[in-house]
Amino acid sequence: MSESKMNYGEYNSPDEHGHFGPYGGIFVGETLMPALDELNRKYAELKADPAFWAEFDYDLKHYVGRPSPLYFAERLTNKLGGARVFLKREDLNHTGAHKVNNTIGQALLAKAMGKTRIIAETGAGQHGVASATVAARLGLECHVYMGVEDIQRQSANVYRMKMLGANVVGVDSGSRTLKDAMNEALRDWATNVDNTYYIIGTVAGPHPYPMLVRDFQSVIGREAREQCIELTGRLPDTLVACVGGGSNAIGLFYPFIPDESVAMVGVEAGGHGLETGEHAAPLCTGQPGVLHGNRTYLMNDENGQILDTHSISAGLDYPGVGPEHSWLKDLHRATYTSVTDDETLEAFRMLTRVEGIMPALETSHAIAWVMKEAPKLPRDHIIIVNLSGRGDKDMHTVAQIEGMTL
């Protein structure tokens, strides 16, 4: 299918082998292949079972607190003086971010597969907390891998995980961030594959993870679509979300893919600026390669070695991105851009002061894009921002930057 002729109403990725165009797939050592096959078959079975989705919906409503509101940020809109800005309030979910939508779904899978042990990787700690939360609720053993650098900058979440009964394992190899935590989780899984369920926190990893995490997170976009029509009588014009691995972005985007009038913008972590090389923006600067089980845009050097990344936000500090984003980029169905650490901090402060909503530093990337672009757009333009998480976990980082000790 040629790119320009793509009929998005027929968008049907991934194929049965997990390919989004040339991206995705399954690139793991043989030990894990049968486990992925088992997961794939179980998910296919449950996906066709209305009872599974009924249980998922029940948990999202009564345990997570969905639907999350679509909030018209009137003061922010007036201050920016352009497009109308709506915030999809994923920060109001139980545990404080969109991550729990996915862990609720995968916990149901783990239960159905009879697994007794949960493992997860985490960067900002939000996915770790959401995994520890569902593990506590099901009475399952939980081990969360986290880079030692992230353990330092997200200490509040580390303590939350411990309170929830999880074992937080510090990862001291490589760049000591999310990428290395994922390496270690994959090693654990290969070692304990019989009794262990690996809850991947983003739309990356080997098939079927990018697909199933997307399916669980798509509740964001489905709700937002209905809410927008209810509030404004029509579809939005632009969707904006931050992109690290890309789960909150795909969750918002996916249900809108057939709506060709709706633009989608993913905001990557520009760190100190793309020109410095110190960032985490593979879609803006990288090229396709293979990491963590899938083919996708990556940040690597001329020899194919993965580069160290930098972002003020631990959750975006990752050299790869979910394969479906790579495909949407190549199809020109979504566009990807970046904002710097400084712009992010400014957005963090502004949303907090103007709307009384303190966003996570990850989320603040999407807000920073809105601050730059909304003023250029007319009043009848509707932007929906995925307010993917709350910022309490980042107090330590922000205070440190402002020279304060908490």
Place this chain on the structure above:
Amino acid sequence: MSRIAGCFEQLKGQGRKALIPYLTAGDPNLETTLSLMHALVANGADIIELGFPFTDPTSDGPVIQRAVERALANNTSLKGVLETVTRFREENETTPVVLMGYLNPVECMGYQKFTDAAVTAGVDGVLIVDMPPEESHDLEEIIHKTALDGIFLVAPTTSDSRVGYICKQSSGYVYYVSLKGVTGAGNLDIESVKENLARVGANTDLPVGVGFGIKDARSARQISEIADAVVVGSALINKIAELDASKHYSREELQTHIALIKEMRDAMDA
């Protein structure tokens, strides 16, 4: 006949099993790697698995992870590793060399360029750890036009039907991963390896090598009694880790330093 097939045929005629050491190229530097390759052959290695480093070796345990970090610290590239094979071939035209590693450096170089360079350098086989047969079509299509063997892994978790599928894709030999886990882990369960080798053997006439968890002369001997080849990695890397990157070692010195390989050889031939 490929160099690998020839090697196994010769060993079969002698009633012996293959000893296949794995080392990470560039640890502690490529100069020493070249000398180590010759020292391995002198100590009785039949085939050499030469690992090219990748920043994120998700199938490897801490021992090989650290070896990779040391190799990358001196900027070892896939190109440099191929040059080392070229230099090895200047003196040794008989010992098969299998390149082993992760896919991204190969993707980055380009499949065709990689294959051409490997053939020119005198490489005999390619084993990409994170490229299962399902995802290997594009690379294998190019490799199959050459004399290179494409080697794949079978694991304890692999189902019977999959074993057949993997064996059909393989040439040279089949690599059986002896345990669930990463390299350098755990203890061998010889009985379980034996059962699984029977499953592999039922699907292929290719020789089968066993790796993961073989750490001394005794375990090498045990595996050689039930498999066609014994692969040793982490135990050898532990010895290499003791070397000083700033020092020049003669082949004789290295031969003595990695006497472990000689001990394994002797135990296997006894």
